[in-house]
Amino acid sequence: MLVPEEFIEDAIQKIKEKIGDDKAIIALSGGVDSSVCSVLVQKAIENNLIAIFVNHGLLREGEVEEVTNTFKDRLNFNYVDASEEFLDALKGVEDPEEKRKIIGKVFIEVFEREAEKTDAKYLVQGTIAPDWIESEGKIKSHHNLALPSGMVLEVVEPIRDLYKDEVREIGLKLDLPEKVIYRQPFPGPGLAVRVIGDLTKEKLEICRKANKIVSDEVEKAGIDKEVWQYFAVLTDTKATGVKGDQRDFGYLVVLRIVNSVDAMTAYVPELPWQLVQKISKRITSEVSEVTHVALSISDKPPATIEFA
Numbered sequence: 001m002l003v004p005e006e007f008i009e010d011a012i013q014k015i016k017e018k019i020g021d022d023k024a025i026i027a028l029s030g031g032v033d034s035s036v037c038s039v040l041v042q043k044a045i046e047n048n049l050i051a052i053f054v055n056h057g058l059l060r061e062g063e064v065e066e067v068t069n070t071f072k073d074r075l076n077f078n079y080v081d082a083s084e085e086f087l088d089a090l091k092g093v094e095d096p097e098e099k100r101k102i103i104g105k106v107f108i109e110v111f112e113r114e115a116e117k118t119d120a121k122y123l124v125q126g127t128i129a130p131d132w133i134e135s136e137g138k139i140k141s142h143h144n145l146a147l148p149s150g151m152v153l154e155v156v157e158p159i160r161d162l163y164k165d166e167v168r169e170i171g172l173k174l175d176l177p178e179k180v181i182y183r184q185p186f187p188g189p190g191l192a193v194r195v196i197g198d199l200t201k202e203k204l205e206i207c208r209k210a211n212k213i214v215s216d217e218v219e220k221a222g223i224d225k226e227v228w229q230y231f232a233v234l235t236d237t238k239a240t241g242v243k244g245d246q247r248d249f250g251y252l253v254v255l256r257i258v259n260s261v262d263a264m265t266a267y268v269p270e271l272p273w274q275l276v277q278k279i280s281k282r283i284t285s286e287v288s289e290v291t292h293v294a295l296s297i298s299d300k301p302p303a304t305i306e307f308a
């Protein structure tokens, strides 16, 4: 069984031995794995760890401020706003897999550019056990990242043997805020997988507003820790509605709330009807471009958790 204090002490010792006086970088997303990993490595090598937080323009409302406020005094924290670069690369792209590939490629380009500004020798990654167990045999345990300049970063994975619940225990011991530790999973490609069809700033803003309403209401209802994920999807379907005494042809938004243990399977729990109604009412009245809200009732399988 994991004893958090022992794990932390041991991990700090090992990181010090491995990295010594050299520099390391990490891509910090604000999710629990990269956050715990960053704070742990910071404890070992202090400001020789450079944490890079990339804004790809696909983040949720208030996320940049939240991540920045949590980490600016805890880490050697570097914020990079690359949103225009990502949105340019994604212009007109409708296929979800193509969107993911473009986001992955641009992310590496941005990260490599930032890494080259430092003289880091190590790349810290918040890989945890399920990440490599699921793909065992496909990845090598010692892998390095060669940058375009020829610079090679050696990968260090201090929490690779931990499971999610253990990462959370370590995070609590490291005094990370509960908001970070119990944050619901948010996909790397962000809102790109929650906007169907091509991405525009306008559609992202609609999706962002609808998601903010969903999370506010789910948290207010006190079920945020009971469910796995809760979010809104902006579809490319339009539906007729009435606004005042005018006909309106607006967007259909789908509300998705699922429960899961490991994201491999998921089910839609019974939801308080008042909560569902409140979310629908708020989205259609506060987000003027939306006329209809539908509730997704499909489990995984056959559906996936995300819509794209």
Ligand code: XMP
Pocket (backbone or CB within 6 Å): 100, 185, 186, 187, 188, 189, 193, 229, 263, 264, 300, 303, 304, 305, 306, 307
């Ligand atoms: P699906 O939609 O495949 O999602 O049932 C399973 C879990 O993974 C998250 N997800 C992603 N996470 N990059 C990520 O980091 C991705 O491209 C991605 N796609 C899905 C999803 O939110 C769910 O928790």
